[in-house]
Amino acid sequence: MSELDRYLQAATRDNTRRSYRAAIEHFEVTWGGFLPATSDSVARYLVAYAGVLSINTLKLRLSALAQWHNSQGFADPTKAPMVRKVFKGIRALHPAQEKQAEPLQLQHLEQVVAWLELEIQSARAEQDRPRLLRATRDRALILLGFWRGFRSDELCRVQIEHVQARAGSGITLYLPRSKSDRENLGETYQTPALQRLCPVQAYVAWITEAALVRGPVFRGIDRWGHLSEEGLHANSVIALLRQVLERAGIPAEHYTSHSLRRGFASWAHQSGWDLKSLMSYVGWKDMKSAMRYVEASPFLGMTYLPDSAVVPPK
Incomplete structure (x- = not known):
């Protein structure tokens, strides 16, 4: 070439x-x-x-x-x-209503994370290394994907060299390119630490458990607990998410990897974020795109919030 x-x-x-x-x-x-x-x-x-x-x-x-x-x-x-x-x-x-992924509701996020944490405890007690790694990875992927509103391909392209995580403080990561970055200038994203459902704590736990120092953050794990050198493929995230949801007792037929992004957008909208702040945080350039995520929210009437909620960027 x-x-x-x-x-x-x-x-x-x-x-x-x-x-x-x-x-x-x-x-x-x-x-x-x-x-x-x-x-x-x-x-x-x-x-x-x-x-x-x-x-x-x-x-x-x-x-x-x-x-x-x-x-x-x-x-x-x-x-x-x-x-x-x-x-x-x-x-x-031939008009057709656009099919959209089911948003991952916050109580379901809590349910699946609780199941994963039990899975981690059980695997550690049984010294089941492959199961321990998968559950630790999946918890980090789901929490970071939800609270950062990432697409599946963005999650799969996160590199350890581009991440700075401080437990109890926050996480900053850089993506050289993304769908919303049309000019390929690169984007820097930040997410604060939370007292519950914390993406920062989950990320640090995964990197530590897997002893990763460079390369893709989220990667395949074989039956013997060996980690792939390559990052997960974006298309594999749907199957991964559905499998975890099903095992946590949540019917997952209508969920896709986009459910994390839609779930966060709906939660943020119902938590009082203005549309401009939400667009800036998630990375939408077009208001029409943003409105497709927040116009029909399943969170009306919900009272559950994590102890330390994500706040809109200034």
């Missing part, structure tokens, strides 16, 4: 690149289209999958086709008036 190709590749996120490759393959192989495409073939492709694929998936397919044509120096057929009109018609005839 040349230096030019390396920088061009770095300009696009890995997840986006994989999604685009899959979309192009679907157009060419599954549907039988040809590239470069015409506006007529793109319109017929949309019609073929209207009502079959979601609006968001069709939008992704159009973005992938546009990117392919632009990168290859061809005219973009997705911008043709006919394609735009067909897509508008599909949205009108």
